[in-house]
Each structure stands twice: as C-alpha cells, then as structure tokens.
Amino acid sequence: MNLADHMLQSMRKVLLVGCSEGLRARLEERGLEASNAGAAPSYPEGHFDCALVERPETPIEEALQDLLPFLSPFAAVYLALEPDVVDADDLGGLLAGAGLRPYVYWRHEPSREPGAPARADPAPYDAVMAVRQTYDPVAHARALFKARHPEWALEVLTNVPEHFLGDAEIHARVAAEKQLCLLALDRTMGARGRLNRFASAQREFYRVTTLLPYHYPAYYCHAEFWHVLGNDDMAARVLRTIRHVAPDDTVERRLTSYRPEACPQPPDETAPVWSGANPPRILMLCHEHPDYGFDTLYDGLCTVLGPDAVLEFPWKPSLHGRAPEIAKDYPCTFDLPGEPLDIEAVCRQLREGRFDWVFYTDTLLQLDRDMVRRVIAAAPAPLPLFILDTWDDCGDYLDDVLAHIGRDAACACFKREMLACADYAPNTFPMPFAYADGRAPAEVPSERPEALFWAGKRQDGMRHLFLDHIEARFGLKLDASYAQEAYVQAIERARIGLNLFGLGFDTVRYWELPAHGCVLLSERPPIRIPHNFRDGESAVFFDDAADLEAKLAHYLAHPEEVEAIAAAGRRHFRQYHTASARARQLLGRVEAILNGIGAGRRP
Numbered sequence: 041m042n043l044a045d046h047m048l049q050s051m052r053k054v055l056l057v058g059c060s061e062g063l064r065a066r067l068e069e070r071g072l073e074a075s076n077a078g079a080a081p082s083y084p085e086g087h088f089d090c091a092l093v094e095r096p097e098t099p100i101e102e103a104l105q106d107l108l109p110f111l112s113p114f115a116a117v118y119l120a121l122e123p124d125v126v127d128a129d130d131l132g133g134l135l136a137g138a139g140l141r142p143y144v145y146w147r148h149e150p151s152r153e154p155g156a157p158a159r160a161d162p163a164p165y166d167a168v169m170a171v172r173q174t175y176d177p178v179a180h181a182r183a184l185f186k187a188r189h190p191e192w193a194l195e196v197l198t199n200v201p202e203h204f205l206g207d208a209e210i211h212a213r214v215a216a217e218k219q220l221c222l223l224a225l226d227r228t229m230g231a232r233g234r235l236n237r238f239a240s241a242q243r244e245f246y247r248v249t250t251l252l253p254y255h256y257p258a259y260y261c262h263a264e265f266w267h268v269l270g271n272d273d274m275a276a277r278v279l280r281t282i283r284h285v286a287p288d289d290t291v292e293r294r295l296t297s298y299r300p301e302a303c304p305q306p307p308d309e310t311a312p313v314w315s316g317a318n319p320p321r322i323l324m325l326c327h328e329h330p331d332y333g334f335d336t337l338y339d340g341l342c343t344v345l346g347p348d349a350v351l352e353f354p355w356k357p358s359l360h361g362r363a364p365e366i367a368k369d370y371p372c373t374f375d376l377p378g379e380p381l382d383i384e385a386v387c388r389q390l391r392e393g394r395f396d397w398v399f400y401t402d403t404l405l406q407l408d409r410d411m412v413r414r415v416i417a418a419a420p421a422p423l424p425l426f427i428l429d430t431w432d433d434c435g436d437y438l439d440d441v442l443a444h445i446g447r448d449a450a451c452a453c454f455k456r457e458m459l460a461c462a463d464y465a466p467n468t469f470p471m472p473f474a475y476a477d478g479r480a481p482a483e484v485p486s487e488r489p490e491a492l493f494w495a496g497k498r499q500d501g502m503r504h505l506f507l508d509h510i511e512a513r514f515g516l517k518l519d520a521s522y523a524q525e526a527y528v529q530a531i532e533r534a535r536i537g538l539n540l541f542g543l544g545f546d547t548v549r550y551w552e553l554p555a556h557g558c559v560l561l562s563e564r565p566p567i568r569i570p571h572n573f574r575d576g577e578s579a580v581f582f583d584d585a586a587d588l589e590a591k592l593a594h595y596l597a598h599p600e601e602v603e604a605i606a607a608a609g610r611r612h613f614r615q616y617h618t619a620s621a622r623a624r625q626l627l628g629r630v631e632a633i634l635n636g637i638g639a640g641r642r643p
Contacts, residue, residue: 043092043118043167046146048199050184050192051090055083055110057103058095077107086112094120104138114180116143117170135170144169144201177204178213181221190224197221208251212258215247219261226268234269235462239435241265246500246543253504254286260294271461273303273583274566280584281502285509306460309470311570311625312632319345320396320627323386324352324428325415327406328366332473332548333430333456334401335359335372337626339476340619344627347377351395353415354407355380369524371479371548383411387418395419397630401428403437405444413446424634427453428471432544434458434567438465452633454626457544458568469629470568474622475551480614484557485532491596493534493558494518495527496549501541501563509585510592531556535602536595539563551617554579554609559602561592570625571616578609 044067047054053073056064067074075083077091088111096103104117111117117140121131135141146167177200181193197218205211222241226234241262248258259282266275275298283291322341326334338359341350357363361375381389389395398419400412416425427441427450434457442450454471458464492514498504507518518538522530531537537553539562546567553560560573564581573579580595582588595602615621 043094043120046118046144046167046169047090047092048116048192048195050189050196051116053088053090055088055091055107057091057093057107058097059092060094063092077103083110085109088112088115090116090118092118101134101137104135104140108138108140113172114175114183115172119168119170121166121168131168136173139173140170141173141175142168143171143175143204144199178210178217181217185217185221185224190221190228194218194221194225212248212251212255215244215251216255216258216261218244219248219258219265223261223265223268226265235459235464236435236437238265238269239433242434243543249502249504250499253502253508254282256282256288256290259291263294263298267298269459269461271303271459271566272298273300273305274461276300277583278502280586281505284585284589285505304461306566306568306572308572309568309570312628314624314628314631319349320630321345321349321394322351322397322399323390323395324350324399324401325407325412326352326354326356326401327404328354328356329406330358330367330370330372331401331430332370332372333471334428335367335374336474336476336619337428337430337471337622339374339376339478340474340621340623341626342376343477343620344623351378351381351386351389353381353383353386369527371476371524371552374476374478383415386415390415390418390423391420393420395423398423398425399428400425400441400445400450401430403427403429403431403441405441409444409446412444416445416447424451424630426451426630429453429455429457430471430473432457432542434462434545436462436464436468438468452630454629456546456567460566460568467633470570471622471626472546472567472569473548473551474617474619475548475555475613477618477620479528479552480555480618481532481557484610488533488535488558490530490534491536492516492518492592493531493537493553495520495522495530496540496542500543503540503542506540506585506588510588513589514592514596528552528556531558534558535599535606536561536592541565551613554606554613554617557606557610559595559606560609561588561595571612573609573612576605578605578612580605 044063054067055077056074057077064074064076091107091111093103131142177196181196184193184196197214200214205214219241222237226237245258245262248255259278263275263278266272266278276295279291279295324338335358338350338352352359355378358366358373359376360378364373367373398416425447427438429437438453442448452467452469453465454469455464456472458468458470494507498507510516511518520530531553535558537549537558537560539547539549539553539560541547541563545565550560550562554573560579562579562581564583575581580591582591
C-alpha cells in the first residue's frame with residue numbers, strides 16, 4: 041500500500057528508507073522535501089517530520105535506530121508490514137527497541153478510500169504509524185497552532201486513535217484543543233462554512249463538559265464561538281452557568297465583552313396552514329436506524345394522509361410492527377401498514393407517476409449513493425424534491441446532501457436544529473421534533489406526588505453542571521433510569537419536568553413532558569420553533585444555572601401556578617405539536633412553496 045497516502049499535512053520533510061525513486065518524485069510533485077536515507081549530504085539532527093520505511097537494505101531494527109536521530113520530536117515513522125520486512129506479531133517489541141510505539145494501524149482494502157480510519161480489531165495489518173514513546177498529540181497540535189497552522193493542528197488531533205483516548209482527561213484535552221483550532225480556523229476562513237465549524241466545535245465542547253465539567257477553557261472557547269456566530273446571549277449564558285456553579289474572576293472579565301441584550305431572540309413564528317386540497321402521495325428515502333424526528337413525522341403523515349399515501353424506501357421494519365429491538369426504550373416504533381418493495385418496484389412507481397413529492401431524509405449519507413441516485417433519476421423531471429434534516433446538528437449540510445444524491449437543487453430543506461441567529465441556505469425552514477398522537481394520553485392524572493422529574497444521561501450540553509448543582513442545592517437525587525412504560529408513569533407522577541439540551545437543542549423530552557401533563561422546565565432553545573411554548577404561560581424557560589435555581593425554587597413553592605402552566609402547556613401541545621399537527625405544518629409549508637414557485641418551474 042502507498043504509505044504516502046496516510047501522511048499528515050504537517051509532514052513536509054520526508055525521510056525515505058527503502059522506498060522507490062518514483063515515490064520520491066511523487067512527493068516532490070506535491071511540494072514536499074523528500075530525501076533518501078544515506079544520501080549525501082548528511083542531515084541535521086531532528087530535520088525530518090516523518091519517515092517512510094518500506095524495504096530497508098539493513099535489518100528493520102537497525103534501520104529504525106539509524107533514522108531516529110534525524111527525526112523531530114513529533115515526527116512519525118510510517119512502516120510497511122510486508123511479511124518479508126517484519127512480522128506484525130513482533131512489531132511492539134521491535135518498535136520499543138527503537139524508542140517508538142505503534143500509534144495507528146492500517147489494513148489495505150481495495151474498497152476503502154486512501155486515508156480511511158484505522159481498524160480497531162486485532163487483525164493483521166499492512167502498515168503502521170509509529171511515534172516516540174513520549175509523543176503527546178496535544179503538545180504536537182499546540183506547536184503547530186503556535187506556528188500558525190491551526191488546520192494542521194486540527195488534523196493531528198482528529199487522527200488521535202481511540203486507544204489513546206481511554207483516559208478521560210486525555211480525551212477531554214484533545215477535544216478542548218480541537219475547539220480552539222476550529223475557532224482559529226474560523227477567524228481566517230470567514231463566514232462561509234461557519235455554521236459547520238461551529239457545529240463541530242460544539243460537539244467537542246460537549247465531549248469536554250461530559251468528561252471534565254469544570255474545564256474553564258472549553259467554556260471560554262464555546263462562548264467566543266457563539267459570539268462570532270452572532271449570539272452574545274448564548275455566549276453569556278454559557279459563562280454565567282459555569283460562573284454560578286464554580287465562580288472564577290476570569291469568567292467575570294470575559295462576560296463584560298458580550299452584549300446579550302442586543303442579541304435578537306428566536307422569532308415568535310407560525311407555520312402555514314395546509315388547505316387540505318389535493319392530498320399528495322409522498323416517497324420518503326430514509327435509512328434503517330432509529331430516527332425520532334423522521335419516524336414520528338412519518339407516523340404523523342400517515343395519520344393525516346393515510347398510510348397508502350406515504351411510502352418509505354428502503355422499508356423500515358420498526359415503522360411496521362417489526363424488529364422493535366431496533367429502537368428499544370425509544371418512543372419511535374409504530375405498527376403502520378406497509379410491506380417492503382424492492383428498488384425495481386419503487387423506480388417503476390416513480391416512472392408511472394405514483395408520487396407527487398419526494399423527501400430525502402438521510403442527511404447522514406448512510407444510504408448507498410448509487411442506489412439513491414438511481415431512485416431519484418427514475419422520478420419525472422418536474423417532481424418536487426425536498427430535504428428533511430432531523431439530525432442533532434445545527435450545521436448547514438445541504439450542499440453535501442445534494443452532491444451525494446446527484447442533484448443541483450431541492451425545492452426546500454426542513455431542518456430540526458435551525459439556529460435563530462444564523463443564515464441557512466435559501467428555502468430552509470424549521471421542522472422540530474413532535475410527539476406521536478398515539479402516545480399522547482387523552483387524560484392525565486391530576487394527583488402528582490413527585491415534585492420534579494428527570495431521567496437521562498449526564499452527557500452532552502451542560503447536563504453535568506446543571507444536574508450536579510440542583511441535586512446539591514435542593515437535596516435531590518436525579519439518577520433514575522426507566523424502561524419506556526415506567527418512564528411515562530414517572531412523568532405522570534411529577535408536577536415539573538426538567539429538560540436540558542442534549543446533542544441537539546431540540547429533545548424528545550421537550551415535547552413529551554407537556555404531552556403528559558407535566559410542566560416543561562427547559563433551557564430556552566436558541567433554535568426556530570414555530571408555535572413555541574410561551575415562558576410563564578405554557579412552559580417555563582431558564583437561561584443559566586442561577587436562573588434554573590431561582591425558577592425551580594419559585595415553582596416548587598407555588599403549586600397553583602404549576603397546575604395552571606401544566607394545563608396550558610398540554611393544551612398548546614395538543615393543538616400545535618402532535619405528530620399529526622407537525623405533519624400538517626409540513627404539508628402547509630410545502631403547499632405554500634410550490635404555489636410560490638408556480639407550475640412548470642419546480643427545481
């Protein structure tokens with residue numbers, strides 16, 4: 041295999057051991073300095089960023105020991121593991137004898153793209169990247185960052201192997217450095233792609249806060265990214281929470297640089313009303329994995345249009361009473377009519393005009409590209425195509441999706457995590473979660489002996505900070521876990537239900553709490569939600585840990601207010617946020633879009 045395909049971008053000076061002249065020439069064509077070991081003149085100590093070792097003239101142990109003085113402290117050795125060069129079983133001891141250790145392994149597979157992720161299982165390998173015994177990827181990344189190459193630093197951190205991240209502190213340090221690199225990259229790259237960089241940085245922030253909840257630099261960096269995105273309100277909320285839970289003078293100084301009062305709030309918006317005329321027949325291209333947003337919306341569309349009017353492909357058994365283990369303890373399994381069709385049948389129905397609209401819902405791009413393109417190509421040219429993005433990510437990936445499916449445009453994109461402060465691709469509209477009609481009870485208990493409900497993992501968002509703090513402040517224990525039926529019963533025993541951001545700002549709990557007659561006590565979401573609940577009327581929102589503490593104390597002491605808000609929240613939910621209500625909002629939006637485009641001018 042070609043070891044050069046796996047080199048990091050920061051590897052600019054390459055020492056070749058047993059490699060062909062053709063390889064050296066190719067490296068030089070890429071603008072790299074490539075030198076053969078043993079060639080005159082002699083090299084200064086620590087001159088090279090990496091070494092490629094394929095077929096050394098001397099025994100491999102000697103070759104490794106000879107080249108090490110010429111490598112910089114952060115250099116890597118890429119070693120081919122051909123049977124006549126080295127036995128993979130003896131690799132660890134061989135590298136240790138030269139002061140190195142295995143770092144990343146590769147196995148050559150013809151179907152795998154160059155530079156694909158390393159295999160984690162103990163299989164035979166074709167190549168290994170080795171580093172010094174003392175190698176620290178965070179220190180390496182910082183050195184590259186100081187040299188004004190945050191893109192190289194980010195690549196180093198992104199390629200840290202899983203086995204190196206077993207220690208929580210190391211994993212958190214890597215994630216925090218990736219945050220910093222993404223922010224630095226954003227400052228040089230400008231607005232284009234900013235949402236996607238922010239989304240990546242946010243995932244790293246959540247890794248840090250899950251593993252090291254009091255790691256201040258992660259909060260500073262995340263707040264600054266919110267500021268760059270144009271939302272000083274969220275920037276200040278992040279810092280106020282860590283300040284309240286673990287006061288620090290530096291937080292106070294940083295807070296003064298933000299102006300949350302000048303930040304626009306999510307609009308109080310509504311969704312178009314569907315006329316009910318000309319009910320469409322819809323084909324939905326989806327992946328097979330549990331997807332609460334898609335699965336619940338599918339159920340809502342079947343409720344509104346009838347199951348014969350909605351077809352998913354490939355067939356998803358958990359929507360039709362099959363394979364319930366796919367979504368165990370997750371409220372997105374259904375028992376709707378429908379049988380699987382093969383691709384030939386679906387393409388034939390498209391060609392015959394069976395469908396009026398096509399929705400592509402696999403924004404993670406898990407479906408086979410050729411299969412998707414074949415299906416879409418079978419549709420008549422003017423058939424409207426829409427993108428549905430129900431994933432946890434606030435980035436704007438419309439161009440990636442269109443490239444994957446082979447289309448230049450779509451009529452619109454419907455997005456769950458649509459930040460109110462950001463600009464998305466034209467014709468992008470909010471489409472948050474909902475709650476299945478069949479799971480929302482017609483009546484709810486009036487007697488609720490428990491004060492507060494929470495169940496969930498302490499990961500992502502700032503859950504660790506919030507939960508640890510209110511447990512200590514109110515003498516609570518919020519670590520219960522339930523099977524689905526017991527989970528619903530626990531909600532219906534509680535007067536107040538706590539909702540905290542997870543991977544996404546929109547959560548299942550945001551909708552199921554009011555559906556079951558519990559007051560929604562939630563972080564105020566920074567995303568667009570048509571017909572959202574109103575603070576103090578149909579829900580209670582908080583902005584930071586101090587705000588949560590104050591509002592929880594108030595409502596625990598005022599049960600009559602809790603009862604009124606819970607009743608209003610349930611009425612509001614039943615009007616606007618059941619799955620069928622969400623389906624009607626989608627139908628109304630699409631109807632308005634197509635009427636605006638006009639007949640014969642659909643993309």
